[in-house]
Amino acid sequence: MTYYNSIVIHYGEIALKRGKRPYYEKLLKANLEKKLGRKLRRLRGRLVLRLENDDWKTLCEKIQKVFGVVWCAPAIHIKKDIEELERKIIEVLRQENIKSFKISVKRSDKTFPITSIELAENLGRKISNRLNLKVDLENPEKTVYIHITEDGFYLFFDKIAGLGGLPTGSSGKILSLLSGGIDSPVAAWLMMKRGCNVDLLHIHSFLTHDEVMETKIGKIARKLSEYSLGLTLYLASFKPFFLKSFDLPPRMILVSFRAYMIRLADRIARNRGYLGIVTGDSLGQVASQTLENLYAVNAFSQTPIYRPLIGMNKQEIVDLSKKIGTYQLSIEEYRDCCAIIARHPETRADANQLKEIWEKYNLEEAVEETLTNIVEYRI
Ligand code: ATP
Numbered sequence: 001m002t003y004y005n006s007i008v009i010h011y012g013e014i015a016l017k018r019g020k021r022p023y024y025e026k027l028l029k030a031n032l033e034k035k036l037g038r039k040l041r042r043l044r045g046r047l048v049l050r051l052e053n054d055d056w057k058t059l060c061e062k063i064q065k066v067f068g069v070v071w072c073a074p075a076i077h078i079k080k081d082i083e084e085l086e087r088k089i090i091e092v093l094r095q096e097n098i099k100s101f102k103i104s105v106k107r108s109d110k111t112f113p114i115t116s117i118e119l120a121e122n123l124g125r126k127i128s129n130r131l132n133l134k135v136d137l138e139n140p141e142k143t144v145y146i147h148i149t150e151d152g153f154y155l156f157f158d159k160i161a162g163l164g165g166l167p168t169g170s171s172g173k174i175l176s177l178l179s180g181g182i183d184s185p186v187a188a189w190l191m192m193k194r195g196c197n198v199d200l201l202h203i204h205s206f207l208t209h210d211e212v213m214e215t216k217i218g219k220i221a222r223k224l225s226e227y228s229l230g231l232t233l234y235l236a237s238f239k240p241f242f243l244k245s246f247d248l249p250p251r252m253i254l255v256s257f258r259a260y261m262i263r264l265a266d267r268i269a270r271n272r273g274y275l276g277i278v279t280g281d282s283l284g285q286v287a288s289q290t291l292e293n294l295y296a297v298n299a300f301s302q303t304p305i306y307r308p309l310i311g312m313n314k315q316e317i318v319d320l321s322k323k324i325g326t327y328q329l330s331i332e333e334y335r336d337c338c339a340i341i342a343r344h345p346e347t348r349a350d351a352n353q354l355k356e357i358w359e360k361y362n363l364e365e366a367v368e369e370t371l372t373n374i375v376e377y378r379i
């Protein structure tokens with residue numbers, strides 16, 4: 001049975017940003033409307049979706065993934081009539097096999113003459129008597145939420161947690177280096193969470209770009225796209241670098257490859273207005289992720305590099321990737337270009353030495369050549 005005729009959507013942090021509050025609210029509303037293909041109503045401090053023969057669960061699942069939403073709840077909207085409110089609550093609680101409940105009232109419409117506490121106490125007493133249920137404020141089996149808004153009462157029973165964060169598009173666009181590993185999708189997602197429009201760059205060792213879309217890379221990109229309003233995946237071939245790599249000192253190949261990736265990302269970023277580059281590096285996690293190596297590689301980008309996982313443990317990253325839904329994809333088999341080149345990599349690369357190698361073997365040429373054959377997939 002369903003009584004619900006609405007979904008109420010709440011946002012937290014964006015309400016704190018005082019000066020920019022209307023901007024954030026409008027952006028979140030627009031993002032949700034695009035994602036759901038439906039119009040929402042904006043009330044004070046919340047958004048409301050009217051249900052029309054919809055499956056509220058499917059809608060809530062989509063809403064949950066929209067950054068900026070702190071929670072949503074399927075709700076019963078009724079006019080401001082306390083008797084009707086009481087009838088509705090009784091109708092719902094009667095179906096439940098419970099012994100205790102609690103009423104939680106929030107009054108956003110201060111013109112409503114009864115305070116939250118008065119209403120909660122009053123209704124609690126009446127309903128408790130009618131249904132022979134105990135009011136338990138500490139540990140109720142069911143909480144009845146009543147929000148008093150300028151548009152009537154919203155009655156609901158379950159809050160479904162969202163992801164918080166900031167609405168997509170509120171922080172500008174950024175280019176995230178995506179590998180087939182566990183970490184980089186999490187790094188991209190964390191930047192999405194802070195309101196960035198995130199596009200992805202992947203460097204691969206396949207003969208054609210289209211083949212890559214069939215692999216986990218395509219799948220991971222599609223999964224990440226569920227949290228955004230669509231994204232661009234750039235695919236670049238690793239061949240120009242690979243051909244040069246035979247001449248390089250073996251220990252320097254991996255760090256040179258890192259520099260090449262960063263340089264490539266920097267060139268694309270500057271050309272297309274990305275304000276930052278993102279990687280999934282976590283300090284000390286693998287041989288190549290030492291402070292020395294990160295230092296040496298940073299010199300190859302004028303665009304700032306963000307590493308949101310830098311202080312995280314592997315397990316924390318794994319847990320997050322499971323929550324995001326990329327973990328199962330990340331552990332699928334894949335022919336990664338790093339696996340082809342890495343043998344005994346330099347763990348403490350010297351920044352000057354890396355620059356010398358870059359000049360001596362003209363690695364900029366490999367970057368140039370890669371740039372001539374990049375494809376974009378809109379996902
Ligand atoms: P991940 O799990 O993200 O692959 P990792 O611990 O395996 O990370 P590395 O392989 O050292 O780390 O890669 C460090 C970062 O470099 C990755 O997180 C990613 O941002 C970027 N990167 C690595 N390989 C590629 C690639 N083939 N294409 C694009 N970016 C890459």
Ligand code: MG
Pocket residue numbers: 179180181338
């Ligand atoms: Mg990797």
